[in-house]
Amino acid sequence: QLQLQESGPGLVKPSETLSLTCTVSGGSISSSDDYWGWIRQPPGKGLEWIANMYYTGTTYYNPSLKSRLTISIDTSKNQLSLKLTSVTAADTALYFCVSQPVRGALNWFDTWGQGTLVTVSS
Amino acid sequence: ETVLTQSPATLSLSPGERATLSCRASRSLSIYLAWYQQKPGQAPRLLIYDASNRATGIPARFSGSGSGTDFTLTISSLEPEDFAVYYCQQRSNWPPTWTFGQGTKVEIK
Numbered sequence: 488q489l490q491l492q493e494s495g496p497g498l499v500k501p502s503e504t505l506s507l508t509c510t511v512s513g514g515s516i517s518s519s520d521d522y523w524g525w526i527r528q529p530p531g532k533g534l535e536w537i538a539n540m541y542y543t544g545t546t547y548y549n550p551s552l553k554s555r556l557t558i559s560i561d562t563s564k565n566q567l568s569l570k571l572t573s574v575t576a577a578d579t580a581l582y583f584c585v586s587q588p589v590r591g592a593l594n595w596f597d598t599w600g601q602g603t604l605v606t607v608s609s
Numbered sequence: 610e611t612v613l614t615q616s617p618a619t620l621s622l623s624p625g626e627r628a629t630l631s632c633r634a635s636r637s638l639s640i641y642l643a644w645y646q647q648k649p650g651q652a653p654r655l656l657i658y659d660a661s662n663r664a665t666g667i668p669a670r671f672s673g674s675g676s677g678t679d680f681t682l683t684i685s686s687l688e689p690e691d692f693a694v695y696y697c698q699q700r701s702n703w704p705p706t707w708t709f710g711q712g713t714k715v716e717i718k
Contacts, residue, residue, distance in 0.1 A: 595643035599652035
């Protein structure tokens with residue numbers, strides 16, 4: 488069974504870079520079956536899609552975050568990474584790693600990590 | 610950008626009652642809408658995809674319907690574990706982006 492586990496610093500200072508890693512277990516990040524991505528949720532608020540990526544390098548970014556975003560895949564470690572630069576308090580959120588089945592034309596997110604809370608504060 | 614509007618914001622019901630949640634899109638989605646359930650302190654869980662297909666392991670009391678711009682999630686008889694927040698979600702084709710509704714909270718009356 489596919490499992491996703493997010494990790495990274497829980498506290499980031501304003502203007503610095505937020506870096507998170509998602510480790511995939513029970514499956515391969517190089518699989519042709521899935522895209523991999525990130526979704527975030529500010530405390531007490533709704534869900535916002537951030538970005539997703541295929542093992543071939545095809546990447547989609549949320550236009551509102553694109554200028555600050557980089558996601559990448561490390562196939563040797565079976566990991567997905569996220570880097571968000573120049574963070575502000577508005578980036579404080581629970582960050583989820585997700586998978587999207589290609590068979591579903593990427594129309595839904597079927598596996599979610601438990602999420603990792605990142606707080607932006609000095 | 611496609612906007613999803615969920616209603617009501619909060620639904621106060623008793624166990625055993627029927628819950629009807631609405632999601633309206635600002636453009637036609639055909640059938641390409643998904644529903645998720647989120648309980649406090651947990652990640653969202655996929656319930657329904659392509660408007661009416663239950664995800665693996667989802668009980669039959671959950672059903673989805675609709676097409677175009679109007680969609681409904683129905684819980685036929687609320688169980689105690691169903692009190693949660695529910696989100697709808699869509700994908701836009703170009704540029705590829707994914708958006709969620711603002712959520713409907715189903716709370717115990």
